Amino acid sequence: MATTLSWCFTLALFMVTLMASPSSSLAKMNAIDKCWRGNPLWRSQRQQLAKCSIGFAGKMINNIGKDVMKYKVIDPSDNPLSPKSGTLRYGTTMIKGKVWITFKNSMTITLQRPLILSSFTAIDGRGVDIHITGVGCLLVYQATDIIIHGLRIHHCKAQPPSTVMGPNAKVIPLGQMDGDAIRLVTARKVWIDHNTLYECQDGLLDVTRGSTDVTVSNNWFRNQDKVMLLGHDDGHLRDKNMKVTVIFNHFGPNCNQRMPRVRHGYAHVANNFYQGWEQYAIGGSMSPSIKSEANVFVAPNDAGNKEVTWRKGEKGLWKFYSVGDAFKNGASFSKQTGVGGAKPNYDREQYFKVEIVGVEIELLQWCFTLALFMVALMASPSSSLANMNVIDKCWRGNPLWRSQRQQLAKFSIGFACKMINNIGKDVVKYKVIHPSDNPLSPKSGTLRYGTTMIKGKVWITFKNSMAITLRRPLLLSSFTAIDGRGVDVLINGAGCLLVYQATNIIIRGLLIHHCKAQPPSTVMGPNAKVIPLGQMDGDAIRLVTARKVWIDHNTLYECQDGLLDVTHGSTDVTVLNNWFRNQDKVMLLRHDDGHLRDKK
Numbered sequence: 001m002a003t004t005l006s007w008c009f010t011l012a013l014f015m016v017t018l019m020a021s022p023s024s025s026l027a028k029m030n031a032i033d034k035c036w037r038g039n040p041l042w043r044s045q046r047q048q049l050a051k052c053s054i055g056f057a058g059k060m061i062n063n064i065g066k067d068v069m070k071y072k073v074i075d076p077s078d079n080p081l082s083p084k085s086g087t088l089r090y091g092t093t094m095i096k097g098k099v100w101i102t103f104k105n106s107m108t109i110t111l112q113r114p115l116i117l118s119s120f121t122a123i124d125g126r127g128v129d130i131h132i133t134g135v136g137c138l139l140v141y142q143a144t145d146i147i148i149h150g151l152r153i154h155h156c157k158a159q160p161p162s163t164v165m166g167p168n169a170k171v172i173p174l175g176q177m178d179g180d181a182i183r184l185v186t187a188r189k190v191w192i193d194h195n196t197l198y199e200c201q202d203g204l205l206d207v208t209r210g211s212t213d214v215t216v217s218n219n220w221f222r223n224q225d226k227v228m229l230l231g232h233d234d235g236h237l238r239d240k241n242m243k244v245t246v247i248f249n250h251f252g253p254n255c256n257q258r259m260p261r262v263r264h265g266y267a268h269v270a271n272n273f274y275q276g277w278e279q280y281a282i283g284g285s286m287s288p289s290i291k292s293e294a295n296v297f298v299a300p301n302d303a304g305n306k307e308v309t310w311r312k313g314e315k316g317l318w319k320f321y322s323v324g325d326a327f328k329n330g331a332s333f334s335k336q337t338g339v340g341g342a343k344p345n346y347d348r349e350q351y352f353k354v355e356i357v358g359v360e361i362e363l364l365q366w367c368f369t370l371a372l373f374m375v376a377l378m379a380s381p382s383s384s385l386a387n388m389n390v391i392d393k394c395w396r397g398n399p400l401w402r403s404q405r406q407q408l409a410k411f412s413i414g415f416a417c418k419m420i421n422n423i424g425k426d427v428v429k430y431k432v433i434h435p436s437d438n439p440l441s442p443k444s445g446t447l448r449y450g451t452t453m454i455k456g457k458v459w460i461t462f463k464n465s466m467a468i469t470l471r472r473p474l475l476l477s478s479f480t481a482i483d484g485r486g487v488d489v490l491i492n493g494a495g496c497l498l499v500y501q502a503t504n505i506i507i508r509g510l511l512i513h514h515c516k517a518q519p520p521s522t523v524m525g526p527n528a529k530v531i532p533l534g535q536m537d538g539d540a541i542r543l544v545t546a547r548k549v550w551i552d553h554n555t556l557y558e559c560q561d562g563l564l565d566v567t568h569g570s571t572d573v574t575v576l577n578n579w580f581r582n583q584d585k586v587m588l589l590r591h592d593d594g595h596l597r598d599k600k
Contacts, residue, residue, distance in 0.1 A: 030248050030271070031352045032193065032217055046124055047100060050147065054352040055215035055245025055268070056344070057191040062145040063122045068098040073107070076435070076467070078134070080113035080164045081171060088132075092117045093165045103128045106490050106514070107467040108435065110134040114159055114177050118167035119143040125150030126194075129490050129511065131465050135159045136177040137200070140187040140211075143167065149193045152488070153181040155465070156200040178202035184211040192216045198223045203258065207244055208232035212265070214244045221249065225256040231263025234286050239264040245344070247352070252276050257310070262288040268344040269295060270354045274308075276300040283310030289319040289342040292333065294357045299331035306330040326357040391552070391577065405483055406459060409506065414574030416550040421504045422481045427457040432466070437493070439472035439523045440530060447491075451476045452524045462487045469493040473518055473536050477526035478502040484509030485553075494518040495536035496559070499546040499570075502526065507551045512540040515559040537561035543570040551575045557582045564588070 029037060035052030036042055042049075047068065050060035075086040083090035088109055091101045098120040106129040114136025117123070121143075130151050132138070137156035140146050158179040166172035177183070179201025184190055186209045197204040197219060203226040207214055221227050228246070231239040242265025251259045252275025259274065260267060262284035270293040274281050277300060282292060292308075299306040308331055309320065319338030327333065346352075388396060394411035395401055401408075406427065409419035434445040442449035447468055450460045457479040465488040473495025476482070480502075489510050491497070496515035499505050518536040525531035536542070538560025543549055545568045556563040556578060562585040566573055580586050 030218070030355070032248065043127060046102065046126070047122075049124065049126075049149065050122065053147075053191045053193070053215055053217075055217065055247060055346070055350055056213045056243040057189055057215035057245070058213065058347070058349040060122070060145060060147055060189070060191055062189070063098060063100070063120055063147055065098065068100050069095050071095060071099050071101050072104050073101060074104045076107040076109045078109060078112045078115075080111075080162075083165055088123075089115055089165060092121055092123070093167055094169045096168055100124060102126075103130055105467070105469055106130065106492055107469075108133065108465045108488070108490070110464060111137060113162050113164045114139045114174060116141055116164060116166045116172070117143055117146055117148075120145045122147035123149065123151065129467065129513070131467065131488055131490070133465055136174075137180065138182045139174075139177070140182070140184045140190060141166075142186045144188045144190075146187065146190040147193070148182065148191070148195060150195065152196045153204075154196075154198045154200065154488075156181050156202075158201050180204065180206050182206070183208070184214065185209045187211040187214075189213045190215075192219065194218045196220045196222075200224065203227060203229055205229070207242065208239070209236060210238035210241065212242045212244075214242075216244065216246045216249065218248045219250070221251050221255060221259070223254045226261075227251065227255050227258045228260035229258055230260045230267055231265055231284075231286070231288070234263060237264065242266065243344075244268075245270075245350075247271050249273070250275065251281070257281075257283070261285075261310075262290055264288055266290075266342065266344070269293070271295065274298060277308075278302075278305065280310035281308045283312070284320065285312035287318050289338070290321075291319075291342040291344065292322045292325055294324040294326075294354050296326045296357060297328065297331040297333070299327070299329040301329070303330075306332050308333045309335070311335075324354075324357055389577070402486060405461065405485070406481075408483070408485075408508070409481065412506075412550045412552070412574055414576065415572045416548055416574035417572070419481075419504060419506055419548070419550055421548075422457060422459070422479055422506055424457065427459050428454050430454060430458050430460050431463050432460060433463045435466040435468045437468060437471050437474075439470075439521070442524055447482075448474055448524060451480055451482070452526055453528045455527055459483060461485075462489050465489065467492070470496060472521050472523045473498045473533060473542075475500055475523060475525045475531075476502055476505055476507075479504045481506035482508065482510065495533075495542075496539065497541045498533075498536070499541070499543045499549060500525075501545045503547045503549075505546065505549040507541065507549070507554060509553050511555045512563075513555075513557045513559065515540050515561075517560050539563065539565050541565070542567070543573065544568045546570040546573075548572045549574075551578060553577045555579045555581070559583065561585060562588055566590075 047064040050063045071091040100122045108131040111134030132153045133155045136159040159177040181197040181200045181204045183206045205228045207230045209232045244267045246269045249272045257279040259281045264286045266289040272295045274297045319342035321336040321339045322333040406423040409422045430450040432447045459481045467490040470493030491512045492514040495518040517538040540556040540559045540563045542565045565588045
């Protein structure tokens with residue numbers, strides 16, 4: 001059994017990587033990914049992506065051509081009324097005509113008000129990690145030909161009526177925004193692909209008020225009550241013309257309902273994977289037409305909640321049926337109506353071949369379930385305790401963990417042993433509020449200030465999700481704990497993390513990636529002293545003559561040299577619950593063959 005679980009986890013992580021990495025093998029890809037991932041020059045030929053869309057959005061050829069403005073986001077700040085050049089809002093509102101938006105590096109953008117997208121806008125997050133959070137998030141209002149690809153949109157909040165910069169550099173009034181990740185209002189020809197959406201105040205995706213010709217593909221929807229709403233309300237008859245394709249998506253874990261909920265219009269829901277639900281998976285009202293085809297439904301363990309569907313009202317000519325779906329763990333799709341009458345009738349540009357759910361595909365989906373559950377287990381403090389390892393069981397069961405963070409230090413195991421020297425009444429609690437970095441004169445509120453300018457014990461947390469691009473290696477002082485639980489903290493840049501002649505270090509819950517080599521330099525070091533550094537090879541984390549270090553629940557990938565070096569006499573180190581991926585040299589334990597201190 002253990003071998004099977006291990007194999008499934010390996011296979012599933014391959015599938016996750018397949019969704020994220022442009023260099024993945026073509027053999028297992030769906031129709032969309034096969035179209036562009038096989039091109040090694042995709043970074044310089046990004047507009048090829050527009051020809052790969054399928055479903056009701058059709059090919060997005062109106063988003064490409066010689067008249068497209070290529071715009072790169074270099075600044076994560078946001079000004080709703082006077083967007084600064086280099087910011088995302090400037091690209092979506094201030095540039096007339098077609099625009100293809102990319103990002104210079106990974107970043108977290110905290111929106112101050114909803115972000116409106118102009119017609120003929122493509123947001124392309126491939127190759128970097130882009131987190132979007134804040135107020136209202138993305139709004140496509142009376143716009144057409146929109147591509148939203150490769151973003152992580154989460155923790156979006158409601159917004160009272162306000163004014164924002166809109167298309168063609170015109171300030172426009174907005175009504176109440178409920179707090180959706182993406183909201184389409186009277187929009188047409190929209191492709192939403194390869195995004196991760198989760199934990200927003202209202203829903204993750206609304207397609208409303210006459211919006212149509214929409215394809216929702218390859219997205220991961222998780223940790224949400226209301227997931228996807230297709231159709232504004234029961235009285236909005238314009239939504240009868242709505243056509244939406246929902247394909248190749250993953251729903252779950254911890255999704256309750258609306259995957260999707262359809263009013264009036266038509267939805268083709270195909271080749272999706274449903275990792276449980278609480279109320280229902282697919283439902284609707286006002287006699288919509290829904291064809292559920294070749295999906296995999298894994299019912300929750302609750303014996304009373306195995307039904308996939310939900311219907312409000314039985315009047316009218318419902319066309320709601322299942323074709324070739326796979327049902328696991330007792331899942332059921334009852335009361336089918338209008339069988340055969342809800343065909344999508346795609347044209348040549350929209351058509352795609354639905355993959356048959358055979359034994360192999362079902363096995364892959366089950367393995368994907370296992371892997372994503374385990375990933376969620378690593379990331380979500382609310383995960384079930386039953387299947388956790390000994391470390392996670394010790395603290396995740398405490399509903400007050402956010403206010404009792406130092407409890408974590410008592411639960412380390414392995415050679416690092418308990419990290420009790422990192423806790424106590426003399427610990428300074430420091431919160432990072434700013435993602436900037438100054439290697440020689442750290443600003444209060446930044447991560448470097450916390451790791452170098454505070455004497456004694458320090459427990460570092462983060463106010464919100466952020467991407468920190470280091471300008472030089474970041475040194476960690478003794479008795480430092482970096483605790484990224486509850487937010488998404490991405491660290492990249494020059495050299496990344498260095499633990500040099502330090503002890504009692506906790507590094508927990510970070511995403512460290514794309515770390516680059518750094519020539520000899522000077523940086524701010526422990527106890528607010530500037531120190532010289534030699535050549536840094538570009539490791540995610542490097543330990544040099546360090547002792548008692550616990551590296552837990554981090555994701556490390558795609559660095560210039562390695563992901564973790566433990567060298568020059570470093571000892572008493574525990575490395576666990578981490579995800580190492582997409583790397584040649586992963587972990588080095590010992591500096592070189594001649595360094596005898598590493599015998600210990």
